[in-house]
Amino acid sequence: MFSSVDTMWVLVAAALVFFMQAGFAMVETGFTRAKNAGNIIMKNLMDFAIGTPAFWLIGFGLMFAGTGPFIGGFDPMIRGDYSSTIPTAAFVIFQTVFAATAATIVSGAMAERTKFISYCIYSLVISAVIYPISGHWIWGGGWLSQLGFHDFAGSTAVHMVGGVAALVGAKILGPRIGKYSKSGKARAIPGHSLPLGALGVFILWFCWFGFNGGSTVSMTGDDSIVAASSIFVTTNLSAACATVTTMIITWIRYKKPDVSMTLNGSLAGLVAVTAGCDVVTPLGSAIIGIIAAFVVVFGIEFIDKVLKIDDPVGAIGVHGLCGATGTILTGLFAVDGGLFYGGGFAMLGVQVLGVVAVIAWVAITMTIVFQVIKRTVGLRVDESEEIAGLDIEEHGITSSYADFMPTAFVSSSTSPAPAALPVSDSVAVPVVDISSPEAKITKAVILTRQSKFEALRTALDQIGITGITVTQVLGYGMQKGSTEYYRGNPIETTLLPKVKVEIVVCKVPIALLVKTVKEALYTGNVGDGKIFIYDVENVIKIRTGEEGYEALQDET
Incomplete structure (x- = not known):
């Protein structure tokens, strides 16, 4: 017997998590240059389109078809029974949209200089093998799960996996042309549309309620209702506190509140609280959000200025650093087992071990994947192609905004005139005699x-x-x-x-x-x-x- 309430809840949450693809697309497009907008959109589309059959054929089985310590099993085309109070199909689609989220994080960090075919190959591999295996350790009954590792909705399983893959890819790929001076000083390359970036953040914040809340996979009974409601509160509070804190930090450091970094701060708070959103109090989630703000600001600066890794959208800092931070902080702030609540160091130690293990797994495997791609089909476009833009070189479109020209400054002749005119209506306008030799x-x-x-x-x-x-x-x-x-x-x-x-x-x-x-x-x-x-x-x-x-x- 299936629960109709549970099934409806999971399906709605799956739809919300799928819509996160639109959020990521808008963030990445807005934070990069207009000449690459079509390429960004295409990569986000193909993350989901390629990842879906790859996860269906291989990834889901590796993640859930067995309870071995390191790998699930093989269940091509998902013929096994994985139902609980929800049908197998509902569980499958919910897990599929999570897999696509992990894959799409990398797109922003490698933006504006990656070959499209190479990115498609990467997307296939991470969805089919890399994400499912570490996901099995955490959610499929693997060794981390058996140790008590807690990652409720994916700070590590989803976001840190994507963040570490982004770090490896961006490092091997190298910075964009003009990003660093000959002396190594970082130069700003602003994105072309902050409104698009902001729209993406608002979409992601909205969808995160499905990402975290839907991970209860249940709405039956008072306990499930209370749990989901609490998750909504902790998720939202962490994001809000991170946003405000990031704004204050940038206001002090840069003399003005930085818009793009503050938008990243919102995402940092969401990523960090995802691991422990079900076991921390509202106060704990607020503190996690505040800490995430410091991590994302100084983390992005460190990656950009010290490591000299070019990440156009800040994906490594937001998803990699804040994903790891939030997972570890769960070992401190979890009401049941956290260090600050009398649980000792046991849970904290397991959280740290899990983070280190997943970082090692993703870093090693993605290094192999990107190096193989680099030495076969090639990873980076030519210099001339990068300068011209990937839209024209990779997709044959001259502009993602063809025939569009902002006309905010243009007004019709019937619009009201300003209150004070430079020249009065009563002033006679002198004219030149056009028959005069001096007329020109x-x-x-x-x-x-x-x-x-x-x-x-x-x-x-x-x-x-x-x-x-x-x-x-x-x-x-x-x-x-x-x-x-x-x-x-x-x-x-x-x-x-x-x-x-x-x-x-x-x-x-x-x-x-x-x-x-x-x-x-x-x-x-x-x-x-x-x-x-x-x-x-x-x-x-x-x-x-x-x-x-x-x-x-x-x-x-």
Whole structure:
């Protein structure tokens, strides 16, 4: 007899854990450059698509088809009975989505320079063999389980496995071009979309309630209901405390609260509490989250600046370091058996042993896997391919944002004008006599802040300029842009978003145009912009063949 409540709970949780793939995809895409966005999405998709049949054919059996100390057994296509209060199929899909999570962690650490075919091979191997064997030790009745090792939802079994694999892969792969100077100083390579990264973190936080809460695999009876409810509280509290602590740490260290590192802090708290979310108190989970914040900030800095390992998204620090930390802290904060609750050092010792054993297993096996791939099909793309971007070189797409151009600075001509206009409606606009020999055609190019475009457009309307060309551009002046920091590394040159407005005039005096633009854009601060003036030899309207002033009729 199956429990309908338990089965529904496990299936809903499995769906939530599957949706974590979307969260990881958004985090990794946002924290890397736009020229590699399609490649990131493709790798996250294939992690699940390749991992599912690999786990079905080989991995599940290695993990659950037996109670041997080191390996489960072989059950190709899962024909055995693994049911409890839930059907075998429900248990299988729940374990499948966990396996895919471990595999996808590596994608971010190896982003922007890994061959797609090589990544697919890695994904197949970790889902079929490496994750299932260490998973058997912990969840399949293996030797760590027999010793009493406690990892409720996978701080070690899932996240640390992925984090260690990421460390090995990123080390063998080497840093991205331009990541380190000749002296070895780390350079910031900012991701292209913090909003995408934030969306991914929110998705992951939401799905983590299924990741941790669903690991009860039961909602029958008061004990199960209380346990699941408590897990929700400890999971959320750890993440929140880690987020706040990370924000404070970065605020002090970098003089400003770092957005991307704080987002990593949220994930650090979630990863760390995953091992002991069922056995720690809310206070214990809060402390675990606070400790995780310190681990992720200083861990990412250590990996980046000392070890010189290039991890674009911080996956090694978040999943590897915080996964190990959270598992060990369970030996301190577990209410039943933890050192701080009178349990002595026994549980703590087993937790440390389990972490060390799994690190050794994954590090050795993944080193072999990546070295074999490197010496056969190759692990890293060519330098020219990396510079051009993996989207075009690996997938044949020129841009993951084709035909998309942000237009936040553009407004319709019917939008309300600013309260204070540079030029009054009552002012008569002088004009140049176009029949005069002194009359000439002039082009003005204006570079300024996006936020000032509306005021500029309105001022130009007031003096009769209705024909303009507007382009969104990136650039900097002699100041090299403003000083910014990304994950604690200074961004040496900041390409700031600007608008370039091009105007060609003849009848409207150029002096009036310049005066109007200056009044509209002036704030007295660096970045007000520049005006470039050019002589125009001729203007030809293609449709009518008109030349000179006659081709500029939109001006009046």
